Amino acid sequence: MIGLKRLDNLQHCIETVLTEGVPGDFIETGVWRGGACILMRAVLAAYRIDDRVVFVADSFEGLPPPDENKYPADKGDVHHKHDYLAVSRAEVENNFRKYGLLDDQVVFLQGWFRDTLATAPIESLSILRLDGDMYGSTIESLESLYPRLSKGGFCIVDDYALPGCKMAVDDYRKKHQVNAEMEAIDWSGIFWRKE
Ligand SMILES: C[S@@+](CC[C@H](N)C(=O)[O-])C[C@H]1O[C@@H](n2cnc3c(N)ncnc32)[C@H](O)[C@@H]1O
DSSP, rough: OHHHHHHHHHHHHHHHHHHTTTOEEEEEEEOOOOOHHHHHHHHOOOOOOOSSSEEEEEEOOOOOOTTTTTTTGGGOOOOGGGGGGGGOOHHHHHHHTTTTTOOEEEEESSSHHHHHHTTSSSSSSSEEEOOOSSHHHHHHHHHHHGGGGEEEEEEEEETTHHHHHHHHHHHHHTTTTTOOOEOOOOOEEEEEEOO
């Protein structure tokens, strides 16, 4: 779904943290069929890295209905009605398997982000890739995981073109005084490096 420029960006960010020794695992929150996570695992395999894992976080049943009281920015959001966004864990596992990349360096975090991320067994991250489309999904990912992103690690946001996602990113950066410069990847993707 994410296109070549965002795949190239992801590979570049991973190669940078590997070259510079920025500590931490990789995660994508919102994986759909698993494409970006499969690339993450493939880059680790290409460089024969066996001491980092890829966390694959998704409900595997699509997006949640908007929680309009908690996140007014999501009012009227219809992503949860899109059946094509619900891809089962078995299908995603099978997609990894097709590339020979399903092993113990791939860790599934199955469930709603609000239930899985805060308590996920993650010590530190060097790649934090957000692709949950909505305000709630984006802010929950940032609140739970950004504090665990290492200095020099990359925060990559797939959906900055979506108003809810953009608002969540802007709110989080303002509240937590994240001033690292954002760079555009393409018409929707942006990223920055934690300072
Ligand atoms: C646009 S798709 C992700 C595309 C994917 N990154 C790729 O590389 O093709 C959004 C995904 O986020 C998941 N998602 C969104 N919000 C979520 C939430 N709050 N909890 C769990 N999963 C969520 C959906 O199930 C869906 O698979």
